[in-house]
Amino acid sequence: MMNFIKRGILMVISSPSGAGKTTLTKRLAETHNMLFSVSYTTRSPRAGEVDGTDYHFVTNDEFTRMVEAQEFAEWAVVHGNRYGTSIATVNRAIEQGTDCLFDIDYQGGQQIRRQWPQDSVLCFILPPSMNELERRLRERATDTAEAIERRLGMARKELAHYHEYEYLVVNDHLDKAFSELSAIYVAARCARFRNEPLAQSLLSEVVKRDH
Ligand code: ADP
Ligand code: 5GP
Numbered sequence: 720m721m722n723f724i725k726r727g728i729l730m731v732i733s734s735p736s737g738a739g740k741t742t743l744t745k746r747l748a749e750t751h752n753m754l755f756s757v758s759y760t761t762r763s764p765r766a767g768e769v770d771g772t773d774y775h776f777v778t779n780d781e782f783t784r785m786v787e788a789q790e791f792a793e794w795a796v797v798h799g800n801r802y803g804t805s806i807a808t809v810n811r812a813i814e815q816g817t818d819c820l821f822d823i824d825y826q827g828g829q830q831i832r833r834q835w836p837q838d839s840v841l842c843f844i845l846p847p848s849m850n851e852l853e854r855r856l857r858e859r860a861t862d863t864a865e866a867i868e869r870r871l872g873m874a875r876k877e878l879a880h881y882h883e884y885e886y887l888v889v890n891d892h893l894d895k896a897f898s899e900l901s902a903i904y905v906a907a908r909c910a911r912f913r914n915e916p917l918a919q920s921l922l923s924e925v926v927k928r929d930h
Contacts, residue, residue, distance in 0.1 A: 725913045727812030729835055730904060731821045731828045734844035735874030736798075737856035739890040743844065744822045746897055751904060753818045756808045759785065762800035765861045793823070793830035798866075798873060802827070813838060818904075825880035832883075840907045842900060843884035847891040849874070 730753070734740040748755040759775045761782050770776050777785070782801050785791060794803030804821060812819040813835070821831065832839050846852035852874060856867045881887060886903050890896040907913075 724816045725908075725916075726838055727816045728818040728904070728907050728913075729809065729812055729821065729831055729839040730818065730907070731823060731831055731839055731841045732844060732900075733823060733825050733828050733841070733877070733880075733884065734890075735846065735852060735877045736870040737852050737859065737874070738844045738846040739855070739893065739896065740822050740844050742893065743890065743897055743900060744820050747900055747904065748820050750897075750901065751818070753820050753904075754808065754811070756804055756819050756821045756823075758802050758804055758823065759791070759794075760800055760802045762798075762802075767861075792834070793827045795824060795826035795830075797824045797826070798869060804831070809835070818908075825877055825883060828880075829883060837912065840886070840903065841884040842886040842888055842903060843881050844896065845878075845881070845887055845889045847889060851891075 730747075732740045732744050732747075744755060747753060757771065757773070757775055759777050759782060761777060761779050762774075764770065764774070764776050768774065779801075782794075782803065785803065786794060790806055791803035792806045792809040794801060796802075802823070804823060804827060808819055809831075811817050821827065823831070828841050832841055846855070849871075853867075853871060856862065856870060862870065888896050888899045888903075911918075
């Protein structure tokens with residue numbers, strides 16, 4: 720088979736905090752050998768978070784420098800901290816055909832979709848209920864009571880943007896939500912435009928043989 724470099728997929732996963740996007744994104748990245756886009760943030764690391772793996776934790780000054788140097792594909796203020804996606808990761812997807820996963824909020828999702836409408840696939844994870852969302856946030860026990868209240872308040876704001884996404888996946892059972900996201904990814908890989916160079920090349924070979 721001829722080898723054509725396909726443009727990589729920019730798979731954006733958003734959800735209210737606690738709906739399960741970190742869990743699902745990590746599993747998708749491992750299973751499908753996709754690159755997880757490690758964002759830059761000015762927030763402090765939570766217990767167990769590793770610099771360079773979960774986030775690149777940077778100071779406010781460093782973040783400002785990166786904004787000014789245009790090192791971000793998108794950035795936004797979320798829960799009072801700044802978060803940004805490295806432009807290098809997006810370029811790697813587009814130029815080298817590496818499929819990438821972005822765990823980013825709706826503001827980031829909108830910016831990615833606006834800049835790369837054909838390459839991006841936008842998925843929104845819904846919790847089965849608001850009660851379950853609250854239970855997961857409390858059980859995760861990574862935030863203070865005050866931070867959990869703030870995140871629940873923000874969840875409503877984030878939910879209001881569901882209509883900007885192409886896909887809504889309900890994370891009631893983890894395995895089911897995971898296989899639905901996997902199916903969306905595999906379908907995106909088979910999109911006509913991603914495979915068109917091969918189809919065109921086969922067609923021109925057929926035409927040559929016919930003459
Ligand atoms: P987010 O990244 O959206 O804030 P997380 O992936 O951190 O959410 O998930 C929040 C908590 O809920 C974690 O403790 C995680 O283990 C748990 N969780 C995720 N999906 C499920 C599920 N389907 N059923 C029960 N618990 C879940
Ligand atoms: P957390 O602090 O819980 O890790 O993340 C808070 C929110 O910031 C989540 O909704 C997460 O998706 C979002 N986020 C993480 N990285 C980025 C990023 O690079 N850009 C944007 N716009 N949002 C991000």
